[in-house]
Amino acid sequence: MTLLSVQHLGKSFGGVAAARDVSFTLQRGEMLAIIGPNGAGKSTVFNMVGGQLRPDRGTVLLDGRNITAASPQMRFRLGVGRTFQVAQTFLSMSVAENVQMALVSRRRESGALWSPARSRCRDEAVTLLERVGMADAADHPCSALAxxxxxxxxxxxxxxxxxxxxxxxxxxxxMAARERADLMDLTASIADAEGIGVLFTEHDMDVVFGHAERVIVLVRGQTIATGSPEDIRQDPDVRRAYLGDEHALEKPKGMDSA
Structure with missing residues (x-):
């Protein structure tokens, strides 16, 4: 069954169409990238899926459930997680406490935060940190991390x-090049093991072509191409959209020839 179904999304700002009739699906365990030149509408579409923006038209379905009007908080409770371009953490808290806060929120225990949170969900937080290779830093303040x-x-x-x-x-x-690859390799392994669908936006073509199973290309709010990384790399409309730069979509170094 399709995990995410985006159907005919549209959004305008002051009469300017930022997204026009955008549709796509995402399967469990799949890595799907949205790319496009600056101003293509990537953030608008992404934020409509995440609930930060309400579409003017169209629907967003999660596991067949219509979540178009759901708040980001409700989507979180329904199984939508999110990371941000600028990492969102509490720098004054420890690494473990940051994860514990998310676990407390998921369990709807935030009303009981008058008591110390350090003991709440500690073991589960450390288990999650082990999955991302950060358990050894559990008690370090986030402000001290690279x-x-x-x-x-x-x-x-x-x-x-x-x-x-x-x-x-x-x-x-x-992030540095090696860190980028490591983070996306980790994400891909977790997504595959747990059947999590991953939708991401990205400017780094090495990241896109090295990790996405399918790619959506937006230009001026419209989808101009959808397909495998190799299909997208060879698509003449996509090449033209990237200002005629024949090197912008080249195969990342170290990848085998198609």
Whole structure:
């Protein structure tokens, strides 16, 4: 059964169409990337799926359930996790406490936060940190971490909601090349093992072509191509959309020839 079905989404701002009749599906365990030039409508579509924006038209279905009007909080409870372009963590808290806060929220225990949270869901938080390779830093303040490690903590926070669908907005922004590959390899392994569908936006073509199973290309709010990374790389309309740069969509270094 299809996990996510986006049907005919449209959104305008001040008479300017940011998204026009955008439709796609995502299966369990699949990595799907949305790419496009600046101003293509990627963020608009992404935020309509995440609930930060309400579409003017169209529907968003999760496991067949209409969540078009659901708040981000409700989507979290229904199994939608999210990471952000700029990692969202509480820098004054420890690594484990950040994950514990997400677990407390999932269990709807936030009303009981008058008591110390350090003991709440501690074991489960450490287990999640082990999955992302950050258990050894559980008691370190997030403010002391390298940025690549903060991104791993943010992934653990997203996983705390037991997501069916994981939304990743520019997941490797600000990271070194090796860190980018490691984070996306980790995400792909977790998604495959647990059947989590991953929808992500990304400017780094190495990340897109190295990890996405399918790619959607938006230009001026419209879908101009959908297909495998190799299909997208060879599509003449996609090449033209990237300002005629014949190198912008080349195969990442180290990948086998098609």
């Amino acid at each position: 940025y690549g490690d903060v991104k791993r903590v943010e992934l653990a926070i997203a996983l705390a909601g037991h997501p069916k669908l994981l939304l990743m907005d520019e997941p490797t922004a600000g």
